Every structure is written in C-alpha cells, then in structure tokens.
Amino acid sequence: xxxxxxxxxxxxxxxxxxxxxxxxxxxxxxxxxxxxxxxxxxxxxxxxxxxxxxxxxxxxxxxxxxxxxxxxxxxxxxxxxxxxxxxxxxxxxxxxxxxxxxxxxxxxxxxxxxxxxxxxxxxxxxxxxxxxxxxxxxxxxxxxxxxxxxxxxxxxxxxxxxxxxxxxxxxxxxxxxxxxxxxxxxxxxxxxxxxxxxxxxxxxxxxxxxxxxxxxxxxxxxxxxxxxxxxxxxxxxxxxxxxxxxxxxxxxxxx
Ligand code: PGA
Numbered sequence: 001x002x003x004x005x006x007x008x009x010x011x012x013x014x015x016x017x018x019x020x021x022x023x024x025x026x027x028x029x030x031x032x033x034x035x036x037x038x039x040x041x042x043x044x045x046x047x048x049x050x051x052x053x054x055x056x057x058x059x060x061x062x063x064x065x066x067x068x069x070x071x072x073x074x075x076x077x078x079x080x081x082x083x084x085x086x087x088x089x090x091x092x093x094x095x096x097x098x099x100x101x102x103x104x105x106x107x108x109x110x111x112x113x114x115x116x117x118x119x120x121x122x123x124x125x126x127x128x129x130x131x132x133x134x135x136x137x138x139x140x141x142x143x144x145x146x147x148x149x150x151x152x153x154x155x156x157x158x159x160x161x162x163x164x165x166x167x168x169x170x171x172x173x174x175x176x177x178x179x180x181x182x183x184x185x186x187x188x189x190x191x192x193x194x195x196x197x198x199x200x201x202x203x204x205x206x207x208x209x210x211x212x213x214x215x216x217x218x219x220x221x222x223x224x225x226x227x228x229x230x231x232x233x234x235x236x237x238x239x240x241x242x243x244x245x246x247x248x249x250x251x252x253x254x255x
Pocket of ligand 1: 169174175237
C-alpha cells in the first residue's frame, strides 16, 4: 500500500500571520483526526517556512518550498538554496511547476540540475509535469509528459527515486476551474507509472507516488483520489482555504 499525500502549494499568497494561522488550522485538524497513511505537506512562500516548520505538531505534516536555486551558494542575489530550505526544517521542494517553466523559462535541463541539488541537500522533491491544452488537443500529451519525466530523471538513481514524488498537473487545469476527469487523470497516472517501470523497474513503479494537480477541490477530490494510480493531490487555490483543504485531506476512500 502506497502512502497518500496532499500537498498545498500556496504560490505567492499569504502574509506571515495569515500563513501561520492557516498552517495551525491544518495542523490542528490533523491532530484531531486520525488519518493513518495520509501525509500533508504545506508549501508556503520561502519567507514563512522556518516559522511554520517550527510550529507544526502533527506527526504527518511537513513543509516544502516552491522552488530552489540550481546553485549551492554564492553571489546569486535574491536566490534561495536547497541547503537553506533544508535548514528551515523543510523536507520537500516543488520543482518544475508549470508557472516556473512558463514565467521563469525553466527548462528540462535546469530542472534536472535542481532535482539533483535538492536531493544532494536531503530534500525530497515534488516534480511537476503536464501538457498544455494545445498539446492535449493534438494528442501529444503522453509524449510531452514522457519527455518531461525522462529528462528530469536523467542520471537519478533507483535509491534517489524513493525521494521523488511526481505531480501530474495538466496546465489547462491549473487555476482554471477545469479539472481533468478522473478517467483522464487515471489514464495519465497509469502511463507515468509505466514510464517509471521502464526506467527503474517494477518495484519502483509500484512504490512511486503520483499526485494529481489542477483545480482539485472538495467537490472532485474524492473521485480523483479513488483512482487506482492517483496517490493524492497537489492543491493550489483550494489549499488557501482551511475548510476546503481539510476536506480534501479527508477525502481518501476507505477511511
Ligand atoms: P490549482 O493549482 O489547484 O489552483 O489549480 C494547482 C497547482 O498549481 O499546483
């Protein structure tokens, strides 16, 4: 049985006190509700990480950053290194989000470097992949996702793969209110598992955690999470609202 994961990507939202209070609310929810097998990851802006990480008490909650530098240290004004993120108490970093790819021109090669630097600094990675609408309309979504994963995981060992979560986020579903259907999500997740199988073998493919992201909300999370190859979600907008986020955390079947 794979663990279930719900990660909240706050993006560039939440002032310090607001963020802390949201994190406290989620932490309290987890302390008050027995959800064995479910891990929650809060990914606030960098500047809140240390304070939030230090305030959490539930055993199944942790923090992650939304990005990291591709350098270890040095004269890179405004950048944040993987080592600094780790030193806040964070355990994860999101790499390859479509907003980083499109607004900050992050390409597959850079993302591969960032994954390696994150792992070297003992952070776990949430690696995002997914096609844009025109690619899906042309029937190229499988090809695009395969290429993104192969390039991102180039040079990654089997041992390191255990520290990588893959998030399938069709770009046309991110922040749009349009969600992939559970069938579309399952189809792609099972395809992603087959890519991992080819690259790393059966055992790794069975163990790999694959999250869905893109307008996931309380009204659709239970159905998405009921799919065999959907191991949870990477939640944007709905992670900013404590009730919505906690409902999503609570929507795995069979509990
Ligand atoms: P959304 O964002 O849930 O607001 O669509 C998901 C994401 O970008 O990770």
